[in-house]
Amino acid sequence: AAKQRGKANWVRFTPEMERPVVADAQLGAELRRGLENGEFHVVYQPLVDLHLNRVIGVEALVRWQHPTRGVISPIEFIPAAERTGLIVPLGRFVLRETCMQAAAWLAEFGPEVLQKAGPNVSVRQLHDPDFVNDVRAALADSGLPGELLVLELTESAVLRGHQVSRALHELHDMGVRLALDDFGTGESSLSLLRAFPASIVKLDKSFVDGIEFDEDGTPEANARQAVARAVIQMAGALDLDTVAEGIENEEQAERLRRLGYSLGQGFHLAEPMSPAQVAAMLADQRAIHAA
Numbered sequence: 001a002a003k004q005r006g007k008a009n010w011v012r013f014t015p016e017m018e019r020p021v022v023a024d025a026q027l028g029a030e031l032r033r034g035l036e037n038g039e040f041h042v043v044y045q046p047l048v049d050l051h052l053n054r055v056i057g058v059e060a061l062v063r064w065q066h067p068t069r070g071v072i073s074p075i076e077f078i079p080a081a082e083r084t085g086l087i088v089p090l091g092r093f094v095l096r097e098t099c100m101q102a103a104a105w106l107a108e109f110g111p112e113v114l115q116k117a118g119p120n121v122s123v124r125q126l127h128d129p130d131f132v133n134d135v136r137a138a139l140a141d142s143g144l145p146g147e148l149l150v151l152e153l154t155e156s157a158v159l160r161g162h163q164v165s166r167a168l169h170e171l172h173d174m175g176v177r178l179a180l181d182d183f184g185t186g187e188s189s190l191s192l193l194r195a196f197p198a199s200i201v202k203l204d205k206s207f208v209d210g211i212e213f214d215e216d217g218t219p220e221a222n223a224r225q226a227v228a229r230a231v232i233q234m235a236g237a238l239d240l241d242t243v244a245e246g247i248e249n250e251e252q253a254e255r256l257r258r259l260g261y262s263l264g265q266g267f268h269l270a271e272p273m274s275p276a277q278v279a280a281m282l283a284d285q286r287a288i289h290a291a
């Protein structure tokens with residue numbers, strides 16, 4: 001039925017949708033077709049040193065250029081890609097693209113500028129028995145050193161089971177770095193961080209939103225500050241790097257600097273952009289710092 005209705009009636013998936021199975025079947029077919037037709041591409045959001053105001057890496061974010069609907073956000077299709085299993089080939093595509101692109105930037109701009117590059121990885125990919133080999137192959141084919149690859153995982157992904165834990169330790173042994181994304185929103189615990197070979201925690205945007213307004217001393221503002229402070233203290237004690245996500249203005253950046261954050265990401269610093277735009281930004285930065 002979905003097929004007969006055709007592209008014009010393409011169903012927009014929303015979590016509230018009553019019959020996700022039907023929507024998934026249709027969206028799954030669209031995703032599969034899109035993958036075959038090369039409709040996916042990767043954009044890169046710079047990671048910025050908050051003190052030096054320099055780019056030191058990138059996060060890779062997937063985009064879907066749909067033939068009739070324009071660019072679709074990952075928030076709209078990643079959940080369905082996970083449920084249908086298509087996240088495995090899609091994630092492999094993003095991983096390979098990122099490694100190739102990062103290796104090219106490393107060659108052009110050097111290791112000060114490209115210290116970290118990496119995609120988001122879904123729990124479904126971690127359960128795929130080929131995942132570790134896919135990463136190894138992507139590194140070998142691109143020539144990117146494993147130490148530069150940062151895989152972003154969520155706490156809930158990491159919490160799931162023995163097989164995942166083995167894959168994570170194998171990746172760690174290959175030198176690949178693991179980042180805990182959206183930190184503070186899941187079941188964050190110290191024992192998780194001790195058991196998990198992470199090297200980076202990313203403070204979720206929800207703790208950055210409004211962090212500049214503590215003067216009124218509202219309980220919410222105090223709680224945000226307390227979490228941001230606790231995360232940086234814990235990261236320091238465990239020797240982890242931290243990245244603050246979703247910085248939208250200079251007041252937030254300044255507050256985070258004062259709390260001890262040295263790396264940040266957000267629209268105020270740089271938006272997700274095309275590879276050509278990243279290269280232009282890195283070239284500008286090189287010119288400024290060479291001057």
Ligand code: C2E
Binds near residue numbers: 091122246267
């Ligand atoms: P995330 O990994 O936490 O990525 C950060 C998201 O926040 C990105 O949205 C980015 O564009 C957005 N962002 C960055 N700075 C700001 C800011 O200052 N303000 C606001 N409002 N937003 C900001 P995007 O690209 O739409 O991705 C959304 C989520 O989709 C990602 O969250 C990630 O969980 C998932 N995702 C994206 N690409 C992939 C992928 O290739 N594979 C998987 N499994 N998930 C992906």
Ligand code: MG
Binds near residue numbers: 059120152181
């Ligand atoms: Mg991420």
Ligand code: MG
Binds near residue numbers: 181182202245
């Ligand atoms: Mg994030």
Ligand code: MG
Binds near residue numbers: 204205245
């Ligand atoms: Mg987030």
